[in-house]
Amino acid sequence: MDLFNNLALGFGVAFTLQNLMYAFIGCLLGTLIGVLPGIGPLATIAMLLPATYALPPVAALIMLAGIYYGAQYGGSTTAILVNLPGESSSVVTVIDGYQMARQGRAGPALAAAGLGSFFAGCVGTLILAAFAAPLTELAFKFGPAEYFSLMILGLIGAVVLASGSLLKAIAMIVLGLLLGMVGTDVNSGVARFSMDIPELTDGIGFIVIAMGVFGYGEIISNLSKHESEREVFTANVTGLLPTKEDFKNMVPAVLRGTALGSLLGILPGGGAVMAAFAAYTLEKKTKLRPGEVPFGKGNIRGVAAPEAANNAGAQTSFIPLLTLGIPPNAVMALMVGAMTIHNIQPGPQVMTSNPELFWGLIASMWIGNLMLVILNLPLIGLWIKLLSVPYRWLFPSIVLFCAIGVYSTNNNTFDIWMVGIFGFIGYVFIKLGTEPAPLLLGFILGPMMEEYLRRALLLSRGDWSVFVTRPLSAGLLAAALLLLVVVLMPSIKAKREEAFVED
Amino acid sequence: MNIKSQKDFFSGLMFMVVGVAFAWGAATYTIGTGARMGPGYFPLALGVLLAVLGGAITFKALVVEAVDGDKVGSFAWRPLVFIILANVVFGAMIGGLPSIGLPPLGLVAGIYALTFIASLAGDEFNPKEVAILATILTAMSYGAFILLLKLQFPVWPAFFGN
Numbered sequence: 001m002d003l004f005n006n007l008a009l010g011f012g013v014a015f016t017l018q019n020l021m022y023a024f025i026g027c028l029l030g031t032l033i034g035v036l037p038g039i040g041p042l043a044t045i046a047m048l049l050p051a052t053y054a055l056p057p058v059a060a061l062i063m064l065a066g067i068y069y070g071a072q073y074g075g076s077t078t079a080i081l082v083n084l085p086g087e088s089s090s091v092v093t094v095i096d097g098y099q100m101a102r103q104g105r106a107g108p109a110l111a112a113a114g115l116g117s118f119f120a121g122c123v124g125t126l127i128l129a130a131f132a133a134p135l136t137e138l139a140f141k142f143g144p145a146e147y148f149s150l151m152i153l154g155l156i157g158a159v160v161l162a163s164g165s166l167l168k169a170i171a172m173i174v175l176g177l178l179l180g181m182v183g184t185d186v187n188s189g190v191a192r193f194s195m196d197i198p199e200l201t202d203g204i205g206f207i208v209i210a211m212g213v214f215g216y217g218e219i220i221s222n223l224s225k226h227e228s229e230r231e232v233f234t235a236n237v238t239g240l241l242p243t244k245e246d247f248k249n250m251v252p253a254v255l256r257g258t259a260l261g262s263l264l265g266i267l268p269g270g271g272a273v274m275a276a277f278a279a280y281t282l283e284k285k286t287k288l289r290p291g292e293v294p295f296g297k298g299n300i301r302g303v304a305a306p307e308a309a310n311n312a313g314a315q316t317s318f319i320p321l322l323t324l325g326i327p328p329n330a331v332m333a334l335m336v337g338a339m340t341i342h343n344i345q346p347g348p349q350v351m352t353s354n355p356e357l358f359w360g361l362i363a364s365m366w367i368g369n370l371m372l373v374i375l376n377l378p379l380i381g382l383w384i385k386l387l388s389v390p391y392r393w394l395f396p397s398i399v400l401f402c403a404i405g406v407y408s409t410n411n412n413t414f415d416i417w418m419v420g421i422f423g424f425i426g427y428v429f430i431k432l433g434t435e436p437a438p439l440l441l442g443f444i445l446g447p448m449m450e451e452y453l454r455r456a457l458l459l460s461r462g463d464w465s466v467f468v469t470r471p472l473s474a475g476l477l478a479a480a481l482l483l484l485v486v487v488l489m490p491s492i493k494a495k496r497e498e499a500f501v502e503d
Numbered sequence: 504m505n506i507k508s509q510k511d512f513f514s515g516l517m518f519m520v521v522g523v524a525f526a527w528g529a530a531t532y533t534i535g536t537g538a539r540m541g542p543g544y545f546p547l548a549l550g551v552l553l554a555v556l557g558g559a560i561t562f563k564a565l566v567v568e569a570v571d572g573d574k575v576g577s578f579a580w581r582p583l584v585f586i587i588l589a590n591v592v593f594g595a596m597i598g599g600l601p602s603i604g605l606p607p608l609g610l611v612a613g614i615y616a617l618t619f620i621a622s623l624a625g626d627e628f629n630p631k632e633v634a635i636l637a638t639i640l641t642a643m644s645y646g647a648f649i650l651l652l653k654l655q656f657p658v659w660p661a662f663f664g665n
Binding site: 221428461 | 510511513514517518522525528529533536537538539540542545550552557559563573576582583586587589590593595597598600613614617618621624625626632633637640644648656
């Protein structure tokens with residue numbers, strides 16, 4: 001079996017002392033930011049990206065991946081104990097998790113989240129390992145037209161599954177694509193939109209955008225809301241072990257959550273957040289067993305399913321990135337940046353040209369999930385203490401790490417002004433109710449889309465029908481259209497709005 | 504005509520302005536044809552698309568009723584100014600600003616400056632507490648970024664001669 005050989009190679013890479021250490025650091029940081037409300041994996045990965053310059057590529061990617069899936073574990077702790085989502089992907093965990101904590105059942109809730117996440121993480125990693133090879137085969141059949149259509153599908157998927165206004169999300173993507181155009185055009189050598197500023201001929205640094213919009217924009221917006229009284233259920237975490245009855249309810253929910261999460265993670269635009277929402281909705285649709293607590297009142301299934309789903313989704317969203325080189329969400333867009341920094345062109349060739357990186361990363365995910373269970377269940381007390389740290393101590397630290405992240409890349413004062421400008425823009429986005437994540441995705445995909453469009457049209461001699469006459473490309477575009485139609489149907493539209501308002 | 508949703512109205516306006524600006528800029532480059540796309544082709548198309556989307560959003564904001572007028576609300580100037588200022592000052596102290604004759608002052612001074620300025624953005628400001636926080640952050644950053652990750656930062660002011 002090839003798969004086993006490959007996994008063996010992967011574990012060989014992942015089990016070196018250095019890589020184990022970086023996997024641990026990633027998981028630790030992920031849990032940390034997961035527990036802390038107000039800072040997400042997106043901002044953290046953006047901050048640490050420059051710091052990974054000095055690391056070997058495998059170690060860097062292992063660490064950054066650990067932050068993403070680690071955050072899915074940490075987020076549930078805050079959701080259950082503080083009634084605040086530590087991470088946007090644990091928004092729905094708050095509903096039943098906090099109720100369980102109020103009934104003195106914080107322990108079983110935490111255990112359900114932790115064990116569910118672990119199971120889902122393992123399954124997600126296996127799916128990633130099993131599907132990567134066949135999908136890579138498929139990717140080699142892709143021509144420029146297919147890539148272009150796939151990106152359209154990915155971008156449409158990203159808006160459909162995003163919260164809020166559809167039109168505004170599409171506009172944000174287009175804005176992102178346009179920002180991606182700034183800089184020297186590779187084909188003609190023309191410096192586009194550089195306004196005669198020499199630094200802009202290299203394009204806008206994507207760390208600058210990520211940090212300004214996600215880091216500073218969020219901090220400013222958090223500070224403008226006044227700190228509300230938090231009620232932390234710390235004393236209540238006694239017995240961690242769920243009862244037999246809990247297990248009976250939990251297991252099918254975890255299985256359903258894992259299946260749904262894995263599927264939604266692969267889809268373009270999917271990822272942890274959407275997976276959690278969908279899994280909770282699904283659980284609510286299934287019948288309550290006799291004597292079971294209703295949803296919203298502390299049902300353990302309402303914790304187990306979304307937590308399993310967000311972890312599975314976090315894991316499988318690496319599939320499109322690693323096989324096709326197309327990021328399905330904003331965090332994966334940052335991973336593209338991380339790979340580019342290390343001179344790795346994301347895409348189907350990664351598996352063949354860098355097998356130790358590819359399989360090492362996958363193997364490290366399984367190890368990381370194991371570390372996370374240990375970090376999150378026996379060591380839960382540590383994280384509870386962290387929750388009592390006031391925000392006025394936290395935000396200067398976050399500002400500092402953002403700043404170090406920006407200036408460690410180059411000591412160019414130009415970046416200072418750029419981050420300042422984008423921080424302001426990010427805050428304006430928040431005030432205007434426009435979600436910035438699609439912008440980042442568009443920004444990463446912009447130059448790629450232009451290039452594939454150019455190549456596709458060059459090959460077809462300017463004939464646009466090439467996108468619908470090639471079957472694979474036509475299929476992808478049809479899927480994108482279908483997504484749009486489905487979302488615009490009145491009945492689904494109402495449900496979609498309901499799903500995002502629900503709390 | 505009444506604005507039904509302030510947020511949508513202004514974001515639509517923003518998209519229109521930016522879209523037109525990009526399209527305008529793109530029009531100054533060679534456009535080319537589909538088969539031979541010039542540098543202006545793709546950005547021009549995107550700029551026009553963005554302007555149209557912005558127009559649609561603005562139109563919707565004038566027609567479709569929204570809850571409570573969807574107000575933008577007041578800007579939080581205090582955090583906005585101090586957070587960005589903290590960032591700018593930190594950058595200037597690390598890299599130095601030759602244009603105003605500021606030499607690089609190094610990481611340690613930069614962290615203290617950043618912590619104090621950023622803390623002013625919050626509701627409470629207790630100088631003693633902030634000083635302690637800054638000291639802890641300096642020690643942690645030195646350990647993590649200089650010793651562990653070996654980032655190339657000037658740690659002390661340049662005129663100390665390292």
